[in-house]
Amino acid sequence: MDAKTKEIINAYKNNKLTADEPFRFHCTQCGECCINRDDILLSPMDLFRIAKELNVSLEDVIDRYCELYVGYESRFPLIRLKPRGVIKRCPLLKNRKCSVHKAKPAMCAMFPIGRAVEFSEDERTSSKTSCIQYFYTDPGCGDHARTQTVREWFDHFGISLKDDFFIEWATFQKDFSTLIRETEKAFGETAMRQLWSPIFGILYLCYDLEKEFLPQFRKNTEELLCGLRMTANT
Ligand code: SF4
Numbered sequence: 001m002d003a004k005t006k007e008i009i010n011a012y013k014n015n016k017l018t019a020d021e022p023f024r025f026h027c028t029q030c031g032e033c034c035i036n037r038d039d040i041l042l043s044p045m046d047l048f049r050i051a052k053e054l055n056v057s058l059e060d061v062i063d064r065y066c067e068l069y070v071g072y073e074s075r076f077p078l079i080r081l082k083p084r085g086v087i088k089r090c091p092l093l094k095n096r097k098c099s100v101h102k103a104k105p106a107m108c109a110m111f112p113i114g115r116a117v118e119f120s121e122d123e124r125t126s127s128k129t130s131c132i133q134y135f136y137t138d139p140g141c142g143d144h145a146r147t148q149t150v151r152e153w154f155d156h157f158g159i160s161l162k163d164d165f166f167i168e169w170a171t172f173q174k175d176f177s178t179l180i181r182e183t184e185k186a187f188g189e190t191a192m193r194q195l196w197s198p199i200f201g202i203l204y205l206c207y208d209l210e211k212e213f214l215p216q217f218r219k220n221t222e223e224l225l226c227g228l229r230m231t232a233n234t
């Protein structure tokens, strides 16, 4: 496990919150969270919303603002906002304002609250459940002038606590990472290089911006998992 993943897991364990537990934080609007950042990952939904907000294609968003790579540990195809200049400014920061304010990535909208999906299995019945857990780590900015719960924080920014996409996305990431490891074992490096490109395409680009996002996401991820299961079993 790399240092960054360890740090995230420790922060998560030590700073867990339920939706109704309070945390003390007040944003002073200094804008510092949009610089010195190279960790803003986009989900397919973030990308979809940004493309719609800017009225450009998904390819254009990737081309202008993003970087694609495969997570070293997770073996997951990732897209992050590519920071600019020595101060690592977010490419979507324009005139000191977020140019996609209404469609900013979920991790920016919730900051400094983080969230993760916890999966569990009942040993007796083998039934699987999943739920969203929240965590708060003092970001070292703003002040402590206000106390609020996660629910109140989300309400304030118009974010829903019920997020089907987030649970489905985390479930897909877990299943995909398991299957891709089996595929990588079965295939050589050269064959894998040819696979990554269609995987990125199906996961992040095969969407009609005029149609609803979630059904398209479900179809694309099901297709990917099906293809990987077949490939891993050949
Ligand atoms: S997407 Fe917007 S809120 Fe997020 S870092 Fe970039 S400019 Fe800031």
Ligand code: SF4
Residues within 6 Å of the ligand: 026, 027, 028, 029, 030, 031, 032, 033, 034, 111, 112, 139, 141, 142, 143
């Ligand atoms: S969240 Fe923190 S870094 Fe970002 S604008 Fe608010 S106070 Fe500044």
